[in-house]
Amino acid sequence: MADNNPQKGNLDNESQISPGTKFKELLRKKEFGVFLALLLIGLFFTIMTDRFLTVGNLMNVLRQTAVLGIITVGMTMLITSQEFDLSVGSIYALTPIIAGLLVRDFGLNIWVAVIITAGVAVIAGLINGFITVKIGIPSFITTLGTMMFFRGLTLILSDGWPIAGLPDSAFYSIVGGQFFSIPMQSIWFIIIVLIGYVVFERSKFGYKIFATGGNKEAAQLSGINTDKIKMICFILTALTATFAGLTDLGYLGSVSPTQGSGLELEVIAASVIGGTALFGGSGSIVGAFLGASIMGVVRNGLTLIGTSAYFKQALIGLVIVLAVIVNVKYTSNSE
Amino acid sequence: MSENIIEFKDITKNFGGTTALDHVSFTVKKGQVTGLVGENGAGKSTLVKICGGVFHPDEGEIILEGKKISIKSPRQAESMGISFVHQELPICKNLNVVQNIFLGPELPGKWGFPDKKYMYQEAKKLFDRLDVDIDPHKDVSRCSMGEQQLIMIARAISRDAKFILMDEPTTALSPKEVKVLYNVIDRLKEEGISVVFISHRLNEVQRVSDRICVLKDGEYVGSLSKEEASEDKIASMMVGRDVKIISKEENEDISDKNVLEVKNLTQQGLGLHDINLELKEGEILGIAGLRGAGRTELARSIIGNYKIDAGEILVEGKKVEINSPRDAIKNGIGYLPEDRGALGLFHKLSVRDNICMAEIDNFADKAGLVNRKKMNQVSEKYKKDLEIKMHSLNQNIISLSGGNQQKVLIARWLAVKPKILIMDEPTRGIDVGTKTEIRKLIMELVKQNFSIIMISSEMLEVMAISDRILVMSQGRISGEFSQKEATEEKIMKAAVAERTG
Ligand SMILES: Nc1ncnc2c1ncn2[C@@H]1O[C@H](COP(=O)(O)OP(=O)(O)OP(=O)(O)O)[C@@H](O)[C@H]1O
Ligand SMILES: [Mg+2]
Numbered sequence: 001m002a003d004n005n006p007q008k009g010n011l012d013n014e015s016q017i018s019p020g021t022k023f024k025e026l027l028r029k030k031e032f033g034v035f036l037a038l039l040l041i042g043l044f045f046t047i048m049t050d051r052f053l054t055v056g057n058l059m060n061v062l063r064q065t066a067v068l069g070i071i072t073v074g075m076t077m078l079i080t081s082q083e084f085d086l087s088v089g090s091i092y093a094l095t096p097i098i099a100g101l102l103v104r105d106f107g108l109n110i111w112v113a114v115i116i117t118a119g120v121a122v123i124a125g126l127i128n129g130f131i132t133v134k135i136g137i138p139s140f141i142t143t144l145g146t147m148m149f150f151r152g153l154t155l156i157l158s159d160g161w162p163i164a165g166l167p168d169s170a171f172y173s174i175v176g177g178q179f180f181s182i183p184m185q186s187i188w189f190i191i192i193v194l195i196g197y198v199v200f201e202r203s204k205f206g207y208k209i210f211a212t213g214g215n216k217e218a219a220q221l222s223g224i225n226t227d228k229i230k231m232i233c234f235i236l237t238a239l240t241a242t243f244a245g246l247t248d249l250g251y252l253g254s255v256s257p258t259q260g261s262g263l264e265l266e267v268i269a270a271s272v273i274g275g276t277a278l279f280g281g282s283g284s285i286v287g288a289f290l291g292a293s294i295m296g297v298v299r300n301g302l303t304l305i306g307t308s309a310y311f312k313q314a315l316i317g318l319v320i321v322l323a324v325i326v327n328v329k330y331t332s333n334s335e
Numbered sequence: 336m337s338e339n340i341i342e343f344k345d346i347t348k349n350f351g352g353t354t355a356l357d358h359v360s361f362t363v364k365k366g367q368v369t370g371l372v373g374e375n376g377a378g379k380s381t382l383v384k385i386c387g388g389v390f391h392p393d394e395g396e397i398i399l400e401g402k403k404i405s406i407k408s409p410r411q412a413e414s415m416g417i418s419f420v421h422q423e424l425p426i427c428k429n430l431n432v433v434q435n436i437f438l439g440p441e442l443p444g445k446w447g448f449p450d451k452k453y454m455y456q457e458a459k460k461l462f463d464r465l466d467v468d469i470d471p472h473k474d475v476s477r478c479s480m481g482e483q484q485l486i487m488i489a490r491a492i493s494r495d496a497k498f499i500l501m502d503e504p505t506t507a508l509s510p511k512e513v514k515v516l517y518n519v520i521d522r523l524k525e526e527g528i529s530v531v532f533i534s535h536r537l538n539e540v541q542r543v544s545d546r547i548c549v550l551k552d553g554e555y556v557g558s559l560s561k562e563e564a565s566e567d568k569i570a571s572m573m574v575g576r577d578v579k580i581i582s583k584e585e586n587e588d589i590s591d592k593n594v595l596e597v598k599n600l601t602q603q604g605l606g607l608h609d610i611n612l613e614l615k616e617g618e619i620l621g622i623a624g625l626r627g628a629g630r631t632e633l634a635r636s637i638i639g640n641y642k643i644d645a646g647e648i649l650v651e652g653k654k655v656e657i658n659s660p661r662d663a664i665k666n667g668i669g670y671l672p673e674d675r676g677a678l679g680l681f682h683k684l685s686v687r688d689n690i691c692m693a694e695i696d697n698f699a700d701k702a703g704l705v706n707r708k709k710m711n712q713v714s715e716k717y718k719k720d721l722e723i724k725m726h727s728l729n730q731n732i733i734s735l736s737g738g739n740q741q742k743v744l745i746a747r748w749l750a751v752k753p754k755i756l757i758m759d760e761p762t763r764g765i766d767v768g769t770k771t772e773i774r775k776l777i778m779e780l781v782k783q784n785f786s787i788i789m790i791s792s793e794m795l796e797v798m799a800i801s802d803r804i805l806v807m808s809q810g811r812i813s814g815e816f817s818q819k820e821a822t823e824e825k826i827m828k829a830a831v832a833e834r835t836g
Contacts, residue, residue, distance in 0.1 A: 204699040222693035
């Protein structure tokens with residue numbers, strides 16, 4: 001949180017600055033509620049196990065959270081524009097499968113395959129956007145449909161089999177390797193968050209997302225092409241899902257056609273934990289980062305203290321609800 | 336009848352850095368109508384919301400019929416006999432009139448099944464009591480704003496309200512509906528129900544109130560009895576100085592060049608028929624008429640919000656294709672909407688972002704990154720020019736008072752500087768002092784080469800500043816007057832003109 005005004009509207013950054021008010025204003029930031037929740041959860045696991053608070057483990061959490069976090073950045077923009085995308089989990093499988101097939105069966109260079117894959121992502125986003133924006137089907141239904149369609153397509157193309165054993169290339173280590181023993185996935189996670197932050201909260205495009213999701217009619221009267229904004233948000237979301245899939249391809253060296261089922265809901269949960277308004281008009285990338293981190297920390301912590309998989313599932317569900325409650329309460333109290 | 340229904344004692348309310356109410360004390364007598372007036376941001380709505388259980392006072396007491404009470408929620412207020420009628424009516428649009436009246440915890444009926452027949456009869460009785468004519472089976476979505484308000488009042492008396500608070504109830508009503516409301520208020524009085532009535536139209540306040548209380552900057556200034564009160568007196572008490580009603584001298588600078596021409600515009604669905612108008616450079620063209628005459632629809636058809644069936648639009652003599660408000664802006668036409676909440680405000684954003692949004696492209700550098708400093712400078716300028724009352728540009732827009740929100744929307748268009756600005760009810764919800772300022776500003780704008788179309792239901796306002804006046808009735812232009820010719824009578828006659836042939 002290097003920036004001093006991430007949430008439009010809440011913070012007064014040019015008023016008389018005395019140390020006291022500065023701290024108070026930090027507390028008033030919307031993201032502080034999520035931050036608090038993350039801290040509490042971290043504290044809990046630190047007490048429960050001494051394996052949690054180590055540099056190695058935290059680095060590991062960041063890597064494990066990368067896929068979720070990268071997609072949450074795109075999803076946060078999309079939800080803020082007042083739309084949803086349930087097909088991200090399927091896109092996350094579809095596009096790396098296509099890349100893998102192009103390399104394995106058509107002998108394409110991975111870099112070329114990646115560019116084609118990005119094109120596929122853009123098309124997937126356009127399909128979601130077109131049906132939603134131009135035909136007027138609620139995005140919840142549109143993307144529920146495309147979620148199944150893309151998943152089916154992935155299974156057809158791969159014949160249901162994972163793809164592995166692709167020829168070596170620098171690409172894989174760049175997206176999924178290590179850099180001085182720091183996992184590249186965590187580095188990419190941070191980079192995407194930073195880019196997302198600038199695009200969403202500093203650029204005119206970002207302002208238009210807030211306007212579109214906050215009051216579509218008013219945005220149109222202000223000369224904003226709300227259809228175009230939503231369309232781009234769909235495309236960006238599909239691109240983040242694709243990029244997340246490619247980093248996993250790099251890290252694992254393989255891709256499974258069934259990967260990422262249920263991921264869409266986790267992404268939406270992370271975004272909402274991070275303070276994104278479900279009905280659009282407000283959201284933050286810092287919040288998205290923290291929201292995804294909470295999900296990652298909980299999963300990691302529960303594994304460390306040796307919870308069974310079934311318990312883990314149930315507990316994660318509880319934590320999602322609790323985190324949102326803490327956040328909502330905190331935000332309404334500080335107003 | 337001299338008993339007090341409610342007594343406010345030293346009510347204080349702070350919002351962060353703003354003191355909205357500062358030790359306000361006054362009493363409301365049983366069965367009286369109390370007018371509450373004050374400039375934008377004086378604290379009227381805040382006081383009413385405290386009474387209605389929406390906000391809680393930081394200090395002070397509320398005494399209801401001699402008993403000290405604390406109101407925790409709107410529901411509790413309702414159960415104590417305090418009802419709150421405001422502009423954003425909490426009405427369920429998908430239900431009908433009866434359902435809206437009785438919706439609540441104590442729905443009449445047996446075993447959880449509502450007794451429809453009983454409710455219908457009760458609703459009828461309520462409307463008879465108020466002497467209004469509304470079909471209880473009508474869907475609320477088809478009711479006018481006036482009817483919706485009456486439904487809320489019926490709802491209040493069905494719950495044995497003793498005290499009804501009305502925050503700017505007349506802003507969205509037609510003159511006819513206002514009259515109906517006056518009657519209803521008289522009826523309420525007869526039944527011993529007390530009313531607090533807030534409005535920026537001082538003639539209305541004077542007409543309905545037994546006593547008029549004035550707030551200024553969160554402080555209670557004093558009150559006037561019905562006999563003492565005159566519009567001038569109220570205004571000077573509100574503003575703290577005399578308010579001059581400006582009148583317009585003849586505008587010499589109007590060229591004969593047409594900046595905007597509308598030819599034979601027809602929109603069947605909205606009932607607009609064969610509309611022709613022209614706007615000259617540097618002119619203020621007033622469009623008068625009654626609510627429902629099609630003025631807003633005309634404006635929104637011109638800017639491409641609605642697709643027109645026939646006709647053409649020319650900007651500076653050239654035919655233009657306008658399919659969306661975006662196209663309109665590109666052609667130099669801006670539209671300040673009438674419905675502030677639904678079409679104007681970005682409710683979750685700051686004052687600064689609200690001011691700058693229509694101009695956001697020009698606040699960005701080549702890379703598309705927005706220059707906050709520039710946004711702050713521009714916003715700061717309009718904050719000063721329009722005297723927008725706020726404590727910070729980063730403040731959320733909804734924490735501004737109604738009139739100040741309106742000023743923010745005006746600032747949004749001033750920042751864009753379109754050649755042609757269509758202002759739909761620009762002074763709605765704005766206090767007398769500021770109204771004068773805004774009218775001055777409009778007259779100033781045309782000197783800077785803006786051309787303005789001003790739609791207003793306030794006839795005096797149209798006459799005060801327009802160079803030329805068009806009157807609409809039933810989707811047609813039913814009269815045109817120059818500034819000199821125009822009289823209230825002539826305009827009214829054209830406004831109620833029935834369609835012939
Ligand atoms: N939720 C809030 N948060 C912060 N400030 C607020 C909030 N609500 C009101 N205020 C401030 O309190 C002051 C009084 O506002 P209020 O809405 O009561 O004015 P008003 O007299 O109703 O004005 P108007 O005639 O424009 O409606 C204003 O300065 C306003 O900005
Ligand atoms: Mg108000």
